[in-house]
Amino acid sequence: MAEIPSTIPLEKIPQHVAIIMDGNGRWAIQRGFPRLAGHKAGTENLRRTIRSTVEFGVKYLTIYAFSTENWGRPPEEVQGLMFILQDVIDRELNELHKEGVQLRHIGRLEKLDPKIQKKVLKAIELTKNNDRLILNVAFNYSGRDEIVCAIQKMIKDGIAAEDVTDEMVNKYLFTAGTPDPDLIIRTSGELRLSNFLIWQAAYSEWFITPKFWPDFDKEEYRRALETYAQRDRRYGKVSSAELQESNA
Numbered sequence: 001m002a003e004i005p006s007t008i009p010l011e012k013i014p015q016h017v018a019i020i021m022d023g024n025g026r027w028a029i030q031r032g033f034p035r036l037a038g039h040k041a042g043t044e045n046l047r048r049t050i051r052s053t054v055e056f057g058v059k060y061l062t063i064y065a066f067s068t069e070n071w072g073r074p075p076e077e078v079q080g081l082m083f084i085l086q087d088v089i090d091r092e093l094n095e096l097h098k099e100g101v102q103l104r105h106i107g108r109l110e111k112l113d114p115k116i117q118k119k120v121l122k123a124i125e126l127t128k129n130n131d132r133l134i135l136n137v138a139f140n141y142s143g144r145d146e147i148v149c150a151i152q153k154m155i156k157d158g159i160a161a162e163d164v165t166d167e168m169v170n171k172y173l174f175t176a177g178t179p180d181p182d183l184i185i186r187t188s189g190e191l192r193l194s195n196f197l198i199w200q201a202a203y204s205e206w207f208i209t210p211k212f213w214p215d216f217d218k219e220e221y222r223r224a225l226e227t228y229a230q231r232d233r234r235y236g237k238v239s240s241a242e243l244q245e246s247n248a
Contacts, residue, residue, distance in 0.1 A: 008222075012229035014182035016060035017053065018204070020196055021046070023188030023212030036080040041214035043084055047092065050101065052218045054133050056225060060178055062136035064196050068108070068145055082116060085139065089119045093126065100132030106174035107141030108149075136178060143198030146174050175200055183228045185221075187213040203235050 021042055028038030046063065053061045066081060096103065103123045110117070120139075150172035154164065170176060180200040189210040193201065207224040209216065 008225055008229045010057070013057045013225065014205075014228055015058070016062070016179050016181045016183075017058050018062040018064070018181035018184045018197055018201075019049070020064045020184070020186040020190075020194060021213040021216075022186060022190055022194075024214060026188065027212035027214045035077055036084075038212075038214060039077075039081060039084055043088055045214050045216060046088075048218065049216070049221065050096070050133070050135065051099075052221050054099070054101075056221070058133070060134045060136070060181075062106070062138060062175075062178075062181060062197070064138045064141070064194070066107075066139045066141070067195060068140055068142040069195065082113065086116060086119055089123055093123050096135070097127050097130065100130045101127060102130040102132075102134050103127045104134060104136045104178075106136050106138045106146070108145065109140070111140055134178065136175065138196070141174070142195040143193070144195055147199060149174070169199065173199060180204065182233075183207060183224065185209065185216075185224050187211055187216050203233070205231050205233065 024038035024042040025035040026038070027041065028035050031037075050061065065085070070081070071078060093103075105120050105124060109120060112120075147169075150169055153172050154168070159168065175197070180202070181197060181204045183206075184197070184201060184204045185207045187209055189208060191208060197204075205228050207227055209220055209224070211217075211220055
């Protein structure tokens with residue numbers, strides 16, 4: 001049975017958590033290491049976070065691993081990140097499959113190296129029937145690009161303007177079939193969306209932690225979930241308390 005913190009009611013556990021894993025480079029620089037060492041440490045932390053996600057009873061986890069803007073980083077860092085992705089797939093795939101994790105990719109897979117594409121597609125195929133945790137890996141992803149891609153596909157499919165609805169757009173996004181994130185966590189203390197899940201995050205709750213991603217541990221994750229459980233999600237409407245007062 002999932003390990004649910006006693007301070008969080010079961011019905012208050014978010015169905016979908018998304019994480020902007022920020023601060024790897026700064027974590028490394030503070031310790032006198034090259035930036036790539038921070039990305040490796042962040043990868044190690046991802047394994048722990050996935051395990052915690054399952055224990056907390058969260059069904060969907062989306063991680064922001066590599067944005068389309070990240071191509072502008074130093075070539076050696078980009079090459080290192082590509083190597084880390086392949087290494088993670090090689091080392092972790094069987095264990096993730098064994099643990100019942102279903103891997104999905106969101107982003108422009110076709111723009112990655114064919115060798116990486118092949119490994120990602122293999123991981124997706126191997127784990128497609130798993131349902132303990134759905135893990136969306138946003139790699140070569142940006143929110144604006146996702147919307148542009150959706151528009152292009154709708155035009156190509158001949159969708160009439162009057163038939164374009166919220167539901168229709170959702171079907172054309174990379175995240176089709178995945179519920180919108182209930183909670184978005186950003187590490188490193190930065191206060192921006194960074195082109196992540198722009199459409200899907202319309203009514204997501206946010207938790208900002210000053211911890212760099214490699215230091216984001218289970219207790220901080222628990223604190224994020226506890227904070228979320230205390231929120232009154234209004235979706236643009238009045239709060240339940242305000243509604244009760246107005247009807248009194």
